[in-house]
Amino acid sequence: MQRFSKRTSWDVGESSFAAAVRGARATATAGGRELIDLTISNPTVCGFEYDVAAVVGGLGDAQGLVYDPDPRGMRSAREAVAGYYADHGAEGLGPESVVLTTSTSEGYGYLFRLLCDAGDEVLVAEPSYPLFDFLADLEDVRLRSYPLFYDYGWWIDFAELERRIGPRTRAIVVVHPNNPTGHATRSAERLRLEEICLRHGLALIVDEVFLDYSLVEGGAGLQSFAAGPHPVHTFVLSGMSKIAGLPQMKLGWVGVLGPEGVRQEALGRLEVIADTFLSMSAPVQLALPGWLAGRQGIQQQVLHRVRGNLSAAHASGLEVLEVEAGWCAIVRLRQRGAVGELAVEVLRQAGVVVHPGAFYGLEQGGWVVVSLIGPAAEFAEGVRRLSEWNG
Numbered sequence: 455m456q457r458f459s460k461r462t463s464w465d466v467g468e469s470s471f472a473a474a475v476r477g478a479r480a481t482a483t484a485g486g487r488e489l490i491d492l493t494i495s496n497p498t499v500c501g502f503e504y505d506v507a508a509v510v511g512g513l514g515d516a517q518g519l520v521y522d523p524d525p526r527g528m529r530s531a532r533e534a535v536a537g538y539y540a541d542h543g544a545e546g547l548g549p550e551s552v553v554l555t556t557s558t559s560e561g562y563g564y565l566f567r568l569l570c571d572a573g574d575e576v577l578v579a580e581p582s583y584p585l586f587d588f589l590a591d592l593e594d595v596r597l598r599s600y601p602l603f604y605d606y607g608w609w610i611d612f613a614e615l616e617r618r619i620g621p622r623t624r625a626i627v628v629v630h631p632n633n634p635t636g637h638a639t640r641s642a643e644r645l646r647l648e649e650i651c652l653r654h655g656l657a658l659i660v661d662e663v664f665l666d667y668s669l670v671e672g673g674a675g676l677q678s679f680a681a682g683p684h685p686v687h688t689f690v691l692s693g694m695s696k697i698a699g700l701p702q703m704k705l706g707w708v709g710v711l712g713p714e715g716v717r718q719e720a721l722g723r724l725e726v727i728a729d730t731f732l733s734m735s736a737p738v739q740l741a742l743p744g745w746l747a748g749r750q751g752i753q754q755q756v757l758h759r760v761r762g763n764l765s766a767a768h769a770s771g772l773e774v775l776e777v778e779a780g781w782c783a784i785v786r787l788r789q790r791g792a793v794g795e796l797a798v799e800v801l802r803q804a805g806v807v808v809h810p811g812a813f814y815g816l817e818q819g820g821w822v823v824v825s826l827i828g829p830a831a832e833f834a835e836g837v838r839r840l841s842e843w844n845g
């Protein structure tokens with residue numbers, strides 16, 4: 455009989471929530487009315503106006519006919535990424551410190567391979583983005599969570615984080631700003647994280663895919679971990695999915711910072727990992743400088759939509775936890791039936807799809823997550839129904 459690896463022996467059975475959503479989507483109705491989906495987080499289906507000529511035209515460069523791979527990615531593309539960081543006040547991240555990947559997710563995979571042997575551990579915030587579990591499983595890395603807590607804003611529980619560091623811990627992952635909490639790491643928290651990493655010999659992996667989506671009106675924007683001094687080995691991850699609203703183009707990167715010796719060593723090793731796959735496509739790399747240059751066009755539309763939808767959520771009377779940045783919000787509903795069944799009840803009774811909080815590791819009853827980038831009219835109707843259902 456064929457044997458499969460243990461690392462792929464996931465329970466892929468459909469949850470009651472997924473089954474209910476599938477059924478509702480098939481008929482586009484739930485609870486006797488038209489279905490409203492508040493989980494749409496794919497920017498390419500939200501009605502944003504892309505500059506089609508610029509996005510698609512960028513792929514037409516005739517140089518893309520030539521195969522001449524550089525394991526770290528094309529120099530011109532890496533220069534554009536360095537330019538993005540220079541725009542964020544991080545001149546120290548030059549093109550020689552960038553490794554291109556097909557996505558941020560692939561970037562995580564590279565870093566887990568770089569830093570961890572089988573069974574080594576990486577610390578990840580809870581709540582956060584659920585994809586980490588699979589990424590870690592595929593690299594035989596064990597994830598340990600460290601808690602964030604909510605007290606007029608989200609905070610890292612540093613005492614608990616330190617308690618969870620063990621002999622096999624290799625890195626701390628920070629999502630800045632975090633998904634789904636919208637919590638941006640404060641500078642005092644950054645210093646504390648760096649101090650902890652230094653003391654325990656850990657790397658800091660910082661996922662900044664939502665960096666450009668600060669919701670603080672008139673604020674200076676969020677500071678990248680690529681800026682400032684780097685006393686510890688630091689990796690910044692980002693990519694086109696969120697920066698330019700182009701997840702289908704499959705382009706991300708890892709920026710490598712930190713003390714010079716270890717930085718060079720890491721870059722050399724990452725180059726070998728990347729060379730093993732050479733996964734970057736030439737046309738996409740040639741198009742990257744244009745996409746990055748045009749990012750404001752899509753970012754302004756997304757920010758406008760997110761702000762408008764957030765206002766609609768507040769106006770509906772729902773209890774919405776404070777969001778500093780990003781594309782989603784956590785809403786607290788009245789827990790009525792069994793914990794874990796809330797999102798199914800909301801679907802069946804209000805005809806609205808929301809993400810169960812547990813999906814992101816939000817274990818408190820009554821918390822659900824909504825995406826803020828969906829079309830405004832649909833979003834307003836969705837939160838109105840939620841509020842009505844909530845009573």
Ligand SMILES: Cc1ncc(COP(=O)(O)O)c(C=O)c1O
Binds near residue numbers: 557583692693
């Ligand atoms: C925090 C975070 N990191 C990474 C990703 C994945 O990005 P990519 O499409 O570049 O793999 C997502 C996608 O939603 C995300 O929310």
